[in-house]
Amino acid sequence: MSIITIKNLTKVYDETSVPVYALNGIDLTFEEGEFTAIVGPSGSGKTTLLNILGGLDVPSGGAIDIAGTNMGTLSSRDLTRFRLHNIGFVFQSYNLIPVLSAQENIEFIMQLQGKPRAQRSARAQELLAQVGIPDRAASRPGQLSGGQQQRVAVARALASRPRFVLADEPTANLDSKSAENLLDIMGKLNKDENVTFIFSTHDARVMHKARRIITLEDGKVLKDQTV
Amino acid sequence: MIFSIAWRNIWRSPQRSLVVLCAICLGLFGGVFSMAFTNGMSLQRIRSAISTEVADIQIHSPEFLAKGEILDTIPAPRAVIARLSALPGVSHWSSRIKINAMAASATTGTGVVLYGIDPADERAVSSIADRVGQGGYLADGGRNDIVVGAKLAQKLRVRLGSKIVLTMQAADGAITGGAFKIAGIYKTDNSAFDETAVFSVAADLRVLTGLSKDAVQEIAVRTADSRAAPAAAARLQAMFGSLVVESWEKSSPELALLESIMTYMMFLFLVIILVALAFGIVNTMLMAILERTRELGMLMAIGMTKTRIFAMIMVETVLLCLTGGAAGMAASAAAIAYFGNKGIDLSSVSRGLSALGYGSLVYPQMDVAFYVALSILIMATGIASSVYPALRALRLQPAKAIRTI
Numbered sequence: 001m002s003i004i005t006i007k008n009l010t011k012v013y014d015e016t017s018v019p020v021y022a023l024n025g026i027d028l029t030f031e032e033g034e035f036t037a038i039v040g041p042s043g044s045g046k047t048t049l050l051n052i053l054g055g056l057d058v059p060s061g062g063a064i065d066i067a068g069t070n071m072g073t074l075s076s077r078d079l080t081r082f083r084l085h086n087i088g089f090v091f092q093s094y095n096l097i098p099v100l101s102a103q104e105n106i107e108f109i110m111q112l113q114g115k116p117r118a119q120r121s122a123r124a125q126e127l128l129a130q131v132g133i134p135d136r137a138a139s140r141p142g143q144l145s146g147g148q149q150q151r152v153a154v155a156r157a158l159a160s161r162p163r164f165v166l167a168d169e170p171t172a173n174l175d176s177k178s179a180e181n182l183l184d185i186m187g188k189l190n191k192d193e194n195v196t197f198i199f200s201t202h203d204a205r206v207m208h209k210a211r212r213i214i215t216l217e218d219g220k221v222l223k224d225q226t227v
Numbered sequence: 228m229i230f231s232i233a234w235r236n237i238w239r240s241p242q243r244s245l246v247v248l249c250a251i252c253l254g255l256f257g258g259v260f261s262m263a264f265t266n267g268m269s270l271q272r273i274r275s276a277i278s279t280e281v282a283d284i285q286i287h288s289p290e291f292l293a294k295g296e297i298l299d300t301i302p303a304p305r306a307v308i309a310r311l312s313a314l315p316g317v318s319h320w321s322s323r324i325k326i327n328a329m330a331a332s333a334t335t336g337t338g339v340v341l342y343g344i345d346p347a348d349e350r351a352v353s354s355i356a357d358r359v360g361q362g363g364y365l366a367d368g369g370r371n372d373i374v375v376g377a378k379l380a381q382k383l384r385v386r387l388g389s390k391i392v393l394t395m396q397a398a399d400g401a402i403t404g405g406a407f408k409i410a411g412i413y414k415t416d417n418s419a420f421d422e423t424a425v426f427s428v429a430a431d432l433r434v435l436t437g438l439s440k441d442a443v444q445e446i447a448v449r450t451a452d453s454r455a456a457p458a459a460a461a462r463l464q465a466m467f468g469s470l471v472v473e474s475w476e477k478s479s480p481e482l483a484l485l486e487s488i489m490t491y492m493m494f495l496f497l498v499i500i501l502v503a504l505a506f507g508i509v510n511t512m513l514m515a516i517l518e519r520t521r522e523l524g525m526l527m528a529i530g531m532t533k534t535r536i537f538a539m540i541m542v543e544t545v546l547l548c549l550t551g552g553a554a555g556m557a558a559s560a561a562a563i564a565y566f567g568n569k570g571i572d573l574s575s576v577s578r579g580l581s582a583l584g585y586g587s588l589v590y591p592q593m594d595v596a597f598y599v600a601l602s603i604l605i606m607a608t609g610i611a612s613s614v615y616p617a618l619r620a621l622r623l624q625p626a627k628a629i630r631t632i
């Protein structure tokens with residue numbers, strides 16, 4: 001069964017003087033274990049789509065069902081809890097709490113979930129090892145390179161054991177080597193741990209690592225190819 | 228973890244936080260130290276008034292309080308003393324003849340309150356004997372010695388050893404008088420008192436006025452602790468229903484009022500300081516939140532509920548306040564301890580103070596209970612100042628906040 005089903009999704013930003021039709025009738029389903037890139041030119045609606053998939057924004061029309069939950073029925077508080085337990089997030093930047101170390105950043109989300117201390121600490125160390133920086137546990141974000149910060153962000157996103165991870169242009173601020181490294185780490189986690197990743201990018205070097213590529217244009221799905 | 232995030236967040240812009248911390252610290256220091264100063268002043272005024280003027284408890288007949296005449300004496304004073312001396316907490320007492328008299332020197336005259344006392348008893352109750360700067364205190368009777376205040380001596384233009392004539396009503400209603408030699412000149416903190424109160428040996432006054440042995444108008448009582456005086460006075464009053472027993476708070480209501488008004492005023496002053504500080508704190512927190520828009524959006528996105536965001540900002544604000552508050556209180560406690568021991572010399576303005584009954588060395592003083600109350604007040608200030616910034620943070624929408632440039 002698919003974990004995400006979206007039907008006829010639309011999003012209009014109407015707070016501006018001229019309403020912006022960011023998404024214009026999108027139908028998609030995502031399966032468990034996918035490694036999917038959402039690509040398209042800037043302004044095509046990638047961020048808007050990911051925000052709505054992640055319950056950070058509400059659609060103007062259409063329906064989203066995540067693992068049997070109709071997202072439209074959740075209150076803001078329930079939505080926050082739903083995100084905490086079901087969805088991992090990696091943003092383009094400002095992913096981490098600057099005053100916490102890498103390890104603490106990863107533990108933080110587990111603490112929000114109410115996990116016991118010993119479990120948090122063990123899981124954080126395991127994740128740091130999986131993203132290849134076990135020795136940077138005590139470093140604060142400011143002491144890490146951009147690529148290392150994004151690896152911590154990926155580890156943090158996985159810490160809550162979400163159903164899937166949404167990453168909006170996770171490599172946009174990275175040099176090409178770090179970008180490829182990050183994608184390789186995500187790909188490995190997808191393969192070894194069956195973590196579902198849906199990420200957006202407009203970077204050609206990154207998108208070919210995906211196994212499914214959804215191309216957006218003007219808020220519509222232009223292409224949906226499985227590699 | 229919310230605590231450690233909040234605490235570390237304070238130090239993200241150390242400069243900005245230090246400015247607020249200094250403001251809180253200095254504001255509190257100013258407020259607390261001036262409170263301790265005034266408090267020390269009024270306590271000293273009260274202590275000094277009790278030891279020189281009013282004692283802890285005064286006992287009179289109701290008629291004396293109404294008319295103040297020589298025959299308005301306390302009935303059976305020996306019995307009264309026998310019973311009050313048995314009361315726990317009562318340490319010393321002195322029976323006093325207290326009559327109005329006219330004092331005349333060679334050049335001028337004025338009205339005075341003339342006390343006839345037993346020097347040994349009076350020394351235990353009043354510190355006037357220690358305040359005699361020129362000459363000495365009263366000793367045995369028979370010489371018509373008198374001790375007057377410096378202010379009165381100045382007014383009558385007399386010196387140590389001078390003679391003055393005191394005229395008063397005698398027990399039989401006639402007018403009587405006698406010449407007294409100034410054996411000592413005292414000076415208290417209260418020049419108004421010094422101008423009117425004169426002391427002579429009771430035995431001498433009895434000869435002059437014909438007052439019978441033991442007849443007194445006033446019994447002054449000291450208790451071990453002046454704060455316990457009202458309770459002791461109430462118990463004495465219950466014993467002696469036909470007399471009027473007043474603690475210092477009753478016989479000198481202005482002293483009690485002084486204490487409560489001063490405390491009230493200074494507390495108000497402190498609250499105003501805290502309110503002013505609150506505006507600075509609100510401003511700082513608003514800036515901090517504006518700076519952290521994207522971070523707050525991220526925290527909301529990954530699953531931090533609004534309640535937790537609110538709590539985090541509140542904890543940060545309260546910690547900021549308490550840090551500044553602790554520094555301010557420590558600084559004031561240190562200054563109060565130092566000056567409370569050494570005293571602050573106000574002799575340059577002491578003439579004016581003395582007219583109001585204040586000493587020229589002020590010892591700032593503050594109770595521990597005050598610091599406890601102040602800590603709570605500071606915490607309340609922190610909580611109150613956090614509400615607006617925290618609400619502002621809650622208005623953020625994660626999707627928009629993350630996109631903020």
Ligand SMILES: Nc1ncnc2c1ncn2[C@@H]1O[C@H](COP(=O)(O)OP(=O)(O)O)[C@@H](O)[C@H]1O
Nearest residue numbers: 013016020022041042043044045046047048049
């Ligand atoms: N808050 C907003 N208000 C108005 N228009 C917006 C807002 N956010 C995005 N848009 C518009 O919606 C469209 C899609 O944007 P976005 O989802 O960010 O695309 P992408 O991530 O592919 O660059 C763009 O035209 C953008 O200008």
Ligand SMILES: [Mg+2]
Nearest residue numbers: 046047048169
């Ligand atoms: Mg985008």
